Amino acid sequence: MKVLITGATGLLGQDLVRVFGAGHEVVGVSRRHPQAAQRLDVSSEEDTRRLISGIRPDWVLHAAAQRSPDYCARHPEECFRINVLGSRNIAWACRETGAKLLYISTDYVFDGLSSKPYIEPDLPSPVNEYGISKLAGEVYTQYLVEASVVARVSTLYGEGGESFVSKTLEAAQQGRTTMAAEDIVSSPSWTMDIAEGLLTLVERVDKAEAPKAAWAGLYHLASPGEVSRYDLARKALELAGLDPERVKRSSMKELSLPAVRAGYTALASSRFEAGFIPRLRPWEEALGAFIRSRRETLLR
Helix, strand or coil, rough: CEEEEECCCCHHHHHHHHHHHHEEEEEEEEECCCCCCCCCCCCCCHHHHHHHHHHHHCCEECCCCCCCCHHHHHHHHHHHHHHHHHHHHHHHHHHCCCCEEEEEHHHHHCCCCCCCECCCCCCCCCCCHHHHHHHHHHHHHHHCCCCCEEEEECCECCCCCHHHHHHHHHHHHCHHHEEEECCECCCCHHHHHHHHHHHHHHHHHHCCCCCHHHHHHEEEEECCCCHHHHHHHHHHHHHHHHHHHHHHECCCCCCCCCCCCECCCCCCCCHHHHHHCCCCCCHHHHHHHHHHHHHHHHCC
């Protein structure tokens, strides 16, 4: 199976390259990072169509995005260009070449008004530019590519880039304090676990004896459980052997973030858990595994 991965040098993209590359032919592309096999600005329709038609992948894993809600709030035109037009261009190119498409989406498509973890049939209603742009990408993906998968993920952390968890750890190591909101609740997930779950999903869809459309569609993929940013930060420091008191309790209002946040966006991976084994491990277990992995990497 030949797999093209956009955003290959990003937070999730790097683990997608590692996990899929262990058993499949992988081509990683990125907008400007020199470590990518090839460069691609997905907002260029011509470049996107040329590259995908030249590589002729069986699957495209579209992980490239402007993923900072605050940056998107300050730069809505760039957010739209990359997250919406870029996703449209990828979907059109997949439609033209017959490639199957996996689109990485987000829990930010929800408004936070639920009292229990969101499942796939729940109606999306994003409250900021980032969520709106990612929902538009979902629509393009599902409308243009029949054999497509949309995977919504939540509060990612990993070794491939900056995240809330990594910034909290670095701040504590440098003797600084982190202000963390207790009214932002989600299902934090390690990118390595997500990449392995996506590999299971893609291989199952690719080998399905039933029509691929039966396996295609929308999935939530997140570590089971939910936690506030405040408790997540304290747990990360505790597991890393650092002082949890370096985390100070705050709120969305007190932080005055540029982008509006949906307070509650925990995800339930209902469809994935019903059809695939193994399931993702709980968020506390995954967080501990990530911190051990991070420590081993730093000691090399």
